[in-house]
Amino acid sequence: MPSPFIKVPDMHKQEFLDEVARLSFFRSRNLALVLFLLNILFIIFDIVNYQEGLWYWSTLSGYSKLFYLHVFLGFVLTGFLLLSWVHDLKSEDQKVNCWHTYLGIFFSSFIIIFSCCISINDQLLHNQITVFILGCILIAANNYMKPLVSLINYTFSWILFILGIMYFQSDLDVLKGHYINGTILIVYSWFLSLTLYKMKIQDFINRKTIEQKSKEVEASNNELIEINNRLEASLQALDESQNVIFTLASALESKDTYTRGHSERVANYALQLAHTLGLSVKDQETVWRAAQLHDIGKIGIPDAILNKPSKLNEKEWEIMRSHPEMGETICSTLSFARDFLPLIRHHHERFDGTGYPDGLCGEEIPFLARIITIADAVDAITSQRSYRPSRTIDYALEELAKGKGSQFDPAIVQAFIESFNYA
Structure with a gap:
C-alpha cells in the first residue's frame, strides 16, 4: 500500500x-x-x-x-x-x-x-x-x-x-x-x-x-552529441593542421637532395630507441611526432645557407642555430604540438651544456629531446652530404660512443648501442 x-x-x-x-x-x-x-x-x-x-x-x-x-x-x-x-x-x-x-x-x-x-x-x-x-x-x-x-x-x-x-x-x-x-x-x-x-x-x-x-538523460545525450561534434571537428582540424605541418616539413626537405627523408628516418630511430628504453606508448608517439618536425624551423633559413657546400661562417652559423627556436614558434600555435615544443627547441642541446639555443646540460635537457639528439646524429652520420659521403652504422655507433657524456646522454647512448649489437 x-x-x-x-x-x-x-x-x-x-x-x-x-x-x-x-x-x-x-x-x-x-x-x-x-x-x-x-x-x-x-x-x-x-x-x-x-x-x-x-x-x-x-x-x-x-x-x-x-x-x-x-x-x-x-x-x-x-x-x-x-x-x-x-x-x-x-x-x-x-x-x-x-x-x-x-x-x-x-x-x-x-x-x-x-x-x-x-x-x-x-x-x-x-x-x-x-x-x-x-x-x-x-x-x-x-x-x-x-x-x-x-x-x-x-x-x-x-x-x-x-x-x-x-x-x-x-x-x-x-x-x-x-x-x-x-x-x-x-x-x-x-x-x-x-x-x-x-x-x-x-x-x-x-x-x-x-x-x-x-x-536529464536527453539533455546529457544532447550535451554528449554536442561534445562529440566539437571533438570530431577538433580532430578534423587537428588532422588538417598535422597534415599541413608535416607537408611543410616534407617540402622543406625536398629543397635539398641530401636531406630528403631525414626527418622520417630520425623519427624511426627515435621511436626505436624509445621502444628499447621501455617508454610508454604516449611517450613513443610524442617523440616520433617531435622527431618528424624537429627541423621545421629550417623553413625560415635561407636556401643559400641550407645548401652551402662549404663551411658556414660565424654569421651564417648564428642564423642556422636559430632554427630550433623558429621551429618552436611555428608549432606553438598548433594544439597537437604543445606537448613536444620543448623537444623541438632543445634537440641541439649538448649533454655538457655547450649546445644551443639555451645551453642546457645534463638532466636540464628534456629526456625525449636527448633521444632525438642521438637519432638526429645517427642519421646525419649515415646520410650522404654535399661535403662528405655517407658513413656506416658501425661508424655512427663509434661516434656516439666517443660523444658519451659530452654531446650525448651516456645512458641513452649505451642503450642505443646495445640494441644494435643485440640485433
Whole structure:
C-alpha cells in the first residue's frame, strides 16, 4: 500500500489536480451513460410492476417510491450528460476548468447518496442494502476524490443511511445487521477511495520522476552529441593542421637532395630507441611526432645557407642555430604540438651544456629531446652530404660512443648501442 504521508510536490500540485479532475470527469460521464441506459430498464420494470398491480398512483408504497426515484435519477443523469456535453474536453491537453471539477464531485456525491436512498426505500420491499454497497464501492473505484471530500461524502451518506433504516426498518435483527454492514461498508469504501487516490499520487510522482530523468538523460545525450561534434571537428582540424605541418616539413626537405627523408628516418630511430628504453606508448608517439618536425624551423633559413657546400661562417652559423627556436614558434600555435615544443627547441642541446639555443646540460635537457639528439646524429652520420659521403652504422655507433657524456646522454647512448649489437 502506498505511504499515507505521500504528497504531490507543490510545483506539480495543480497539474495533478487537473489530471484527477479530467479523469473523474471522463469516468463520471461514461458511468452516467451506462446508468442512464440501465435506468431505462429499471423504469420499464417499474411499469411492469404497476401493470401487475404491485403499486398504484394513488398510494405511496415502496414500489411507487422506487419508480419516482428512478424517474428522478433519469432527470439528474440527463441533466448531467447535457452539462458534460456542453463542458466537454475536446483533447487530452485542453485545460480543465472549475466546471469539470464540480461535475465530477457532484456526480460522485449524488450516486453515493442516491444509492443510499434506494437502499433505505428497499427496507419496505426486500430488507436489502445491496444498491448502497454497489454505489459506494463503484464510486470509490471509479472516481478520484480528495480524502477530505470522500470522507464528507461517505460520512453524510452513512448518517443518512442510519437515520433512514431506523425509520423504515422495524425488524431489530435486520436493523442491527444493517448497522454493522453499513458501517463496515462506509469504512471500507472510504479506505478504498483513499488508497486509490494515494496510488494515483504515487503513479503521478513516478511519471514525473521518469519524465525528469528522461529530460536529464536527453539533455546529457544532447550535451554528449554536442561534445562529440566539437571533438570530431577538433580532430578534423587537428588532422588538417598535422597534415599541413608535416607537408611543410616534407617540402622543406625536398629543397635539398641530401636531406630528403631525414626527418622520417630520425623519427624511426627515435621511436626505436624509445621502444628499447621501455617508454610508454604516449611517450613513443610524442617523440616520433617531435622527431618528424624537429627541423621545421629550417623553413625560415635561407636556401643559400641550407645548401652551402662549404663551411658556414660565424654569421651564417648564428642564423642556422636559430632554427630550433623558429621551429618552436611555428608549432606553438598548433594544439597537437604543445606537448613536444620543448623537444623541438632543445634537440641541439649538448649533454655538457655547450649546445644551443639555451645551453642546457645534463638532466636540464628534456629526456625525449636527448633521444632525438642521438637519432638526429645517427642519421646525419649515415646520410650522404654535399661535403662528405655517407658513413656506416658501425661508424655512427663509434661516434656516439666517443660523444658519451659530452654531446650525448651516456645512458641513452649505451642503450642505443646495445640494441644494435643485440640485433
